[in-house]
Amino acid sequence: MCETCGCNITHGNVELAYHPLEGGTTTVGALNRLLAANDREAAHNRAHFDAHGVLALNLMSAPGAGKTTLLEATIDALKADFRIAVIEGDLETENDAVRIRAHGVPARQITTGSACHLDAHMLHQALHDLPLAELDLLFIENVGNLVCPASFDLGQHRDIVLLSVTEGDDKPAKYPVMFRTADLVLLTKVDFLPHLDDFDPVRAERCLRELASDAPLYPVSAKKSINMQSWLSWIRDEIISVRQALPQAAVA
Numbered sequence: 480m481c482e483t484c485g486c487n488i489t490h491g492n493v494e495l496a497y498h499p500l501e502g503g504t505t506t507v508g509a510l511n512r513l514l515a516a517n518d519r520e521a522a523h524n525r526a527h528f529d530a531h532g533v534l535a536l537n538l539m540s541a542p543g544a545g546k547t548t549l550l551e552a553t554i555d556a557l558k559a560d561f562r563i564a565v566i567e568g569d570l571e572t573e574n575d576a577v578r579i580r581a582h583g584v585p586a587r588q589i590t591t592g593s594a595c596h597l598d599a600h601m602l603h604q605a606l607h608d609l610p611l612a613e614l615d616l617l618f619i620e621n622v623g624n625l626v627c628p629a630s631f632d633l634g635q636h637r638d639i640v641l642l643s644v645t646e647g648d649d650k651p652a653k654y655p656v657m658f659r660t661a662d663l664v665l666l667t668k669v670d671f672l673p674h675l676d677d678f679d680p681v682r683a684e685r686c687l688r689e690l691a692s693d694a695p696l697y698p699v700s701a702k703k704s705i706n707m708q709s710w711l712s713w714i715r716d717e718i719i720s721v722r723q724a725l726p727q728a729a730v731a
């Protein structure tokens with residue numbers, strides 16, 4: 480948790496961190512203040528999404544689990560039916576946003592510097608560069624990290640966690656906060672499974688269920704187009720579900 484690793488302070492909220500607190504500043508007090516401010520900003524972001532009927536999906540995983548590759552294939556499959564944009568989070572470089580833009584949709588890169596997660600303030604700044612009124616679907620690719628991103632609400636509607644088969648099949652047991660948060664878990668790169676003798680998909684799902692999670696778990700390969708329809712259907716269903724929960728004025 481970020482209460483202990485100290486990564487709460489980002490360029491998006493640094494002013495809040497060092498603003499003097501009434502009655503004197505304590506570390507715990509400052510961190511609580513940052514998390515409370517993050518939650519308020521996340522609610523503000525969610526109000527933006529809801530006002531425009533935009534489904535916001537937050538993708539989280541360890542580095543290298545295939546988030547950007549999944550998004551590239553997903554955009555190609557859905558861009559004829561939905562207006563899509565992407566917010567990319569990485570410590571440095573514009574590389575992932577460049578990859579996404581090559582698929583014909585707007586992408587805004589957030590570079591966090593040393594911060595290992597996105598927070599609601601950073602996301603809000605990026606939202607001003609996107610045409611929310613012209614979107615149906617916003618993907619947020621969080622910084623590759625299985626710990627801290629789970630602690631920061633961004634205003635998203637759903638959390639998706641990727642677990643690649645080139646990682647350990649006990650990751651849900653080792654990182655319970657992240658996996659317990661997930662509305663959907665994607666087992667990625669399953670085209671590698673025939674070449675691996677140390678990843679058991681059954682054990683991975685058992686570790687997830689032991690967290691009392693009933694989130695769907697879909698095995699997919701974006702590169703080899705394996706089982707992508709399950710994931711794409713889930714997105715279509717969630718767009719309908721979130722819009723049905725909104726006042727009709729937002730989705731007219």
Ligand code: MG
Nearest residue numbers: 546547575620
């Ligand atoms: Mg990426």
